[in-house]
Amino acid sequence: MMFRISKIVACLLVLSATLAFGRAAQAGYAHFIYDVKTNQVLASENANELNHPASLTKMMTLYMTFEALKERRIAWDQDILITPNAASKIPSKLGVPAGRTITVREAVEAMIVRSANDAAAAMGDFLGGTEEQFGQMMTRRARQLGMSRTVFRNASGLPDDAQVTTARDMAVLALALIRDFPREYQLFSMRNMEFRGKRLRGHNNLMYRYPGMDGVKTGYIKASGFNIASAVTIDGRRVIGVVMGGKTARARDDRMAALLDQYVPSNRLSVDGALVAAQEQKQTAEQPAPLAFATAPRKQITMNPGSAAGQPARASIANLYAAPSQGVPPKNLPPQNPQVAAVAPVAPQAQDSLWRVQIAAGITKASAVNMIDKAISLLSGFNSVSPLIEAATYNGKQAYNARLAGFADRETATRACTVLQAKSMNCFVVR
Incomplete structure (x- = not known):
């Protein structure tokens, strides 16, 4: 009898915690700008407030997929089944019928370029047995990466009251993708993909117009507003930015561009009135610009964008959770649109x-x-x-x-x- 009572109490505690997350999460505005080279938080507003990740969720689905590829549990050309659960997802989607298959590569590209919900769900079903179990796996991995306030319930980011995150946690995830999978991360710069005779265009319009940006993901559901996680390299400096709760996609993109222009020091050189968008890095192999992350990598980094090979990350979670720097921000620069x-x-x-x-x-x-x-x-x-x-x-x-x-x-x-x-x-x- 006492065992049954204890079990019921435990279940009620879990349920109340889940409901608390659901009530707290709302489409409130938040941003977080982080300089990887200096380990400084450049700007932060409501960065620890709960919100729904929307399709930023797919960043974690992709992280788990890249991890499985690295550990050779799956292969790029391996077929995965489109389950009834995956086929039932609402657009954006590939639209492959249940019972058919897509390759792991197609699923990865579809999540990055098209933000395909059916591809994400299929990968979740494949790696986790069920999408619900995969959500639990994602949450455990998030905790290990230092994402202390994130709960995942599905692989796609489709609405779920209990699926929550923060702007700061999404920055941690973006940094982890760059650190742990530098080769695979470059796929985030894809603008289009070919899928069975069709050319599918990407959603990350800011990346296509902001010089030096090479990722990472956009997202939207009504409960979250318009979200974006971005990574940009300017003059050899890697900066991660997250904006959540935008009113429109354009307003979100413009806000991210304005924040980057304001808080990234103006080291770009003027060339006949134009601004250098990406220039050869000034660091040498003996003095690299290391990437900093919320948690140390399990193994030594072999290669990182913006750093020399073999240089380990230097920052700890304390760096990422520090207060914004109080220096005088540089003069605003207009976003470039070459x-x-x-x-x-x-x-x-x-x-x-x-x-x-x-x-x-x-x-x-x-x-x-x-x-x-x-x-x-x-x-x-x-x-x-x-x-x-x-x-x-x-x-x-x-x-x-x-x-x-x-x-x-x-x-x-x-x-x-x-x-x-x-x-x-x-x-x-x-x-």
């Missing part, structure tokens, strides 16, 4: 491939040539690489983007970019 005006390759492309490695944007032509020459000299094992300089317009002024072409596929371009990052050169893969 428009490519023309393409002027300085040498023939070795192969007709859509995949490129971008090194810099908004610089002089001479600087672009110099940076490309250095990049090619660092890629001795990539014989087909060819230079590509694009003329572009920044705020009505002409400048140039430096890219490398000639890659047979995305994997080859990703390997090349990883080599450059390990040698302290900023880059990201574009299509």
Whole structure:
């Protein structure tokens, strides 16, 4: 009898905690801006207040997927079943009928580019047995990463009163993705994907117009408002930003851009009125700009965007939970929206491939040539690489983007970019 009473009391405690999370979570505004290099919280407002993550949830689903791939529990080309649960999800979705299959790669790309709810649910069912059990796995992993106020109940971010997080916790997750899976993280820069004869366009419009941004995810449900987690590298500095509770997608994007412009120091060089968007990092292999995270990695980092190979993370959870820096913020800079005006390759492309490695944007032509020459000299094992300089317009002024072409596929371009990052050169893969 006493055992039954104790069990009932325990269940009531769990239920009351769940209901408390549900009542506390609301579509309130919050933001969190974190400088990885200096381990400083640059800006924070309501960063510990509970809200619903919406499709930012898929960042954790992807983290769990990348972890399973790394541990070889699954493979990129492995088929996963579209369960009735997955097929029943509302759009955005791939629309594959129950009983059919998609590959792990298709599921990953669909979650990143299309924010496909059915792909996320299918992956949750596949890795967890059921999506409910996968939600429990996600929550346990979140705690291990330092996400102290996050509860996951499903793999997609579709409405659930008990599924909650904070802006700060989402920053922890973004940092963990970059730290633990630097190669896979580059997939977040994809703008489009091909799925069985159809070209699907991505949702992260800010990433396509804000120089130096290479991820990470947007999300929306009515209960949360419009959310975004962003990662940007400017002059070799990695900055993570989270905005939650935006009234519209455009307002959310503009708020994120304004925060980054305000709190990221203005180290970008003026070139005929244009601003350098991404430039060769100034750090050397002996003095890298290390990534900082809420918890230490289980193994030593092998490569990180914005740092040399083999450099471990330096910050602890205390850094991420520190108060915002009190320094005087730099003068606001307007968000950039480059428009490519023309393409002027300085040498023939070795192969007709859509995949490129971008090194810099908004610089002089001479600087672009110099940076490309250095990049090619660092890629001795990539014989087909060819230079590509694009003329572009920044705020009505002409400048140039430096890219490398000639890659047979995305994997080859990703390997090349990883080599450059390990040698302290900023880059990201574009299509």
